Amino acid sequence: MRSRNLLSINDLSPTEILEILDTARELSRITDGAIKKLPTLRGRTVVNLFFEDSTRTRLSFEAAAKRLSADVINFSAKGSSVSKGESLKDTAQTLEAMGAELIIIRHSSSGAAQRLAESGWIKSPVVNAGDGMHEHPTQALLDAFTIRNHFPDHDRDFTGLHIGIVGDILHSRVARSNALLLSALGARVTLIAPPTLMPIGVEKWSVATSYNLDSQLPSLDAIMMLRVQSERMNDAFFPTEREYARDYGLGIQRLARLKNSAIVMHPGPMNRGLEISAAVADSPQSVILEQVANGVVVRMAVLYLLMGGASIPTEGVLV
Amino acid sequence: MSIVLDQSEIDRSLKRISHEIIEHNHGLESVVLLGIPTRGVTLAQRIGVFLSTIDSGVPVGTLDITMFRDDLRLRPLRALMPTQIPAGGLQGKDLILIDDVLYSGRTIRAALDAIGELGRPRTVQLAVLIDRGHRELPIRADYVGKNIPTNAQESVRVQLLEIDGIDQVEVGP
Numbered sequence: 001m002r003s004r005n006l007l008s009i010n011d012l013s014p015t016e017i018l019e020i021l022d023t024a025r026e027l028s029r030i031t032d033g034a035i036k037k038l039p040t041l042r043g044r045t046v047v048n049l050f051f052e053d054s055t056r057t058r059l060s061f062e063a064a065a066k067r068l069s070a071d072v073i074n075f076s077a078k079g080s081s082v083s084k085g086e087s088l089k090d091t092a093q094t095l096e097a098m099g100a101e102l103i104i105i106r107h108s109s110s111g112a113a114q115r116l117a118e119s120g121w122i123k124s125p126v127v128n129a130g131d132g133m134h135e136h137p138t139q140a141l142l143d144a145f146t147i148r149n150h151f152p153d154h155d156r157d158f159t160g161l162h163i164g165i166v167g168d169i170l171h172s173r174v175a176r177s178n179a180l181l182l183s184a185l186g187a188r189v190t191l192i193a194p195p196t197l198m199p200i201g202v203e204k205w206s207v208a209t210s211y212n213l214d215s216q217l218p219s220l221d222a223i224m225m226l227r228v229q230s231e232r233m234n235d236a237f238f239p240t241e242r243e244y245a246r247d248y249g250l251g252i253q254r255l256a257r258l259k260n261s262a263i264v265m266h267p268g269p270m271n272r273g274l275e276i277s278a279a280v281a282d283s284p285q286s287v288i289l290e291q292v293a294n295g296v297v298v299r300m301a302v303l304y305l306l307m308g309g310a311s312i313p314t315e316g317v318l319v
Numbered sequence: 320m321s322i323v324l325d326q327s328e329i330d331r332s333l334k335r336i337s338h339e340i341i342e343h344n345h346g347l348e349s350v351v352l353l354g355i356p357t358r359g360v361t362l363a364q365r366i367g368v369f370l371s372t373i374d375s376g377v378p379v380g381t382l383d384i385t386m387f388r389d390d391l392r393l394r395p396l397r398a399l400m401p402t403q404i405p406a407g408g409l410q411g412k413d414l415i416l417i418d419d420v421l422y423s424g425r426t427i428r429a430a431l432d433a434i435g436e437l438g439r440p441r442t443v444q445l446a447v448l449i450d451r452g453h454r455e456l457p458i459r460a461d462y463v464g465k466n467i468p469t470n471a472q473e474s475v476r477v478q479l480l481e482i483d484g485i486d487q488v489e490v491g492p
Binding site: 019022023026027029030033035036037038039040068304305308309 | 395400402436437
């Protein structure tokens with residue numbers, strides 16, 4: 001990777017994306033076999049700096065770092081000095097003074113990771129683990145990794161694959177990162193949502209849009225159901241949950257209209273019964289648990305690629 | 320660069336190593352070959368072919384040791400290469416590690432660490448095409464194609480038909 005940080009899918013060329021996915025694939029081959037733990041980052045310290053609640057992303061980064069033998073410091077804003085008013089800058093500098101060599105940040109403000117990386121506050125590389133409604137690059141990478149595993153003919157190139165991203169696009173950093181990444185690899189991406197949950201300016205993304213899920217189902221190779229983010233909704237974006245589920249939820253009847261080869265994805269956590277029915281989530285076409293497992297190896301690859309080699313000075317991200 | 324081994328010499332060295340492996344292990348019953356990427360894998364495959372023509376076929380695998388190196392931070396980042404452990408595993412086997420050049424010994428140390436995670440072979444032996452000296456660790460090879468005294472400024476370049484389109488070993492500044 002050229003960049004010393006992972007902030008946005010926009011910073012990655014298709015070659016770099018494939019480099020991360022290939023590294024992850026070799027790591028999964030090693031760790032699926034007998035070797036559970038690699039000594040690669042022994043003695044190095046990674047910080048999980050989480051200003052927003054998260055289960056799987058934080059645990060996944062922690063598992064990835066530990067499988068590479070790194071030490072992990074977990075920080076969550078709740079119960080910390082942030083509630084006393086400590087700033088992002090002071091918090092990050094404090095953690096770096098304690099020996100942090102890479103910072104994984106999740107924050108409710110869009111751009112927080114970039115601010116941390118480019119402000120000159122700290123020397124460590126920064127990995128964006130989700131910033132507001134902006135991006136969640138490692139989620140998109142693990143989704144691409146999962147799709148690639150299921151479509152071996154598209155190992156280097158997703159041209160010819162049709163991928164639908166369904167639901168709360170407006171609040172979803174997962175949707176944005178995936179739209180960028182999957183189209184960079186050549187996939188045809190269609191965002192499917194009610195008009196109220198479609199972001200403004202979506203026509204500038206290099207993707208198609210649709211308000212009608214049923215019309216898209218038969219041509220999809222992968223369908224990505226997004227969580228309805230009630231915590232970010234301070235407005236009425238749809239009349240009732242039941243109506244949302246009827247128009248945009250994935251139940252057994254819609255599942256039957258997908259190709260047999262199509263896979264069902266969800267970044268989690270799921271609202272079972274709202275965007276996805278329990279029967280679909282547990283169906284053979286669902287790869288939701290694979291996504292979780294793949295998340296660990298993809299994040300191992302990112303940590304290795306950012307921390308593994310000699311630190312080569314790269315173009316002036318750091319002042 | 321001057322050529323120190325040509326195609327026929329490489330061929331003879333690998334055949335001799337194959338005979339030595341059979342002799343040393345009293346047959347091939349529990350022998351497993353593991354090549355270290357990139358060129359060690361090619362050499363392992365060739366030795367595997369020789370062994371099967373002389374005696375019997377043996378499992379041949381590959382072991383990428385990048386994640387076990389102790390000098391990762393001193394070098395630019397390396398891409399990972401495939402690791403493929405033969406189906407029978409390594410437990411109780413006579414494991415022959417195969418690499419192209421033996422130099423500091425750090426690659427082999429990393430390989431021994433990786434093997435420690437994979438199982439407990441009965442023995443671990445080392446075969447290399449070139450031993451160029453300058454060891455930094457107490458490691459030696461059991462089977463050597465050719466010993467080539469070098470100074471540390473020189474480089475040894477192994478080229479193999481399958482990868483480089485030619486079989487030869489050169490030494491030069």
